[in-house]
Amino acid sequence: MEYTDAPSTQTADTMLCPNCGQRLPKEAQACDRCDWKRENPAETAEGTASDAMAALLSIVPGLGHVYKGYRGIGLLFAIGTLVVLGFSGLAAIASAGFGLGLAVFYWVGVAMHAYAIKDRVVPSEKDEGEQY
Numbered sequence: 001m002e003y004t005d006a007p008s009t010q011t012a013d014t015m016l017c018p019n020c021g022q023r024l025p026k027e028a029q030a031c032d033r034c035d036w037k038r039e040n041p042a043e044t045a046e047g048t049a050s051d052a053m054a055a056l057l058s059i060v061p062g063l064g065h066v067y068k069g070y071r072g073i074g075l076l077f078a079i080g081t082l083v084v085l086g087f088s089g090l091a092a093i094a095s096a097g098f099g100l101g102l103a104v105f106y107w108v109g110v111a112m113h114a115y116a117i118k119d120r121v122v123p124s125e126k127d128e129g130e131q132y
């Protein structure tokens with residue numbers, strides 16, 4: 001093993017292979033010197049099928065969240081959509097259509113959130129009584 005004279009071998013964007021100590025990019029999925037592989041490759045920041053599905057379902061804002069197990073948040077977004085649509089409708093009347101941009105902005109935001117939020121669909125449905 002070689003010794004570098006750097007006091008800290010760990011920098012922000014690299015990691016050391018837990019198997020052989022080879023320096024690797026932080027998001028490395030496998031070591032290029034030994035046969036170490038990162039476990040659970042499906043749990044990276046990259047989107048999964050359910051992420052895409054949730055974003056797709058967000059055509060109806062809130063539905064994507066319900067799909068991922070966030071019923072309370074989904075309901076809030078659905079209600080929020082009605083509020084935003086009402087508000088942006090009024091704003092559109094007052095500003096010759098510009099207000100509709102607000103609704104689109106909200107809509108895209110909800111879809112992106114549904115895509116990014118962690119899928120928490122689990123067999124247990126114990127915490128149904130969410131308080132709001």
Ligand SMILES: [Zn+2]
Pocket residue numbers: 017018019020021022031032033034035036
């Ligand atoms: Zn290695």
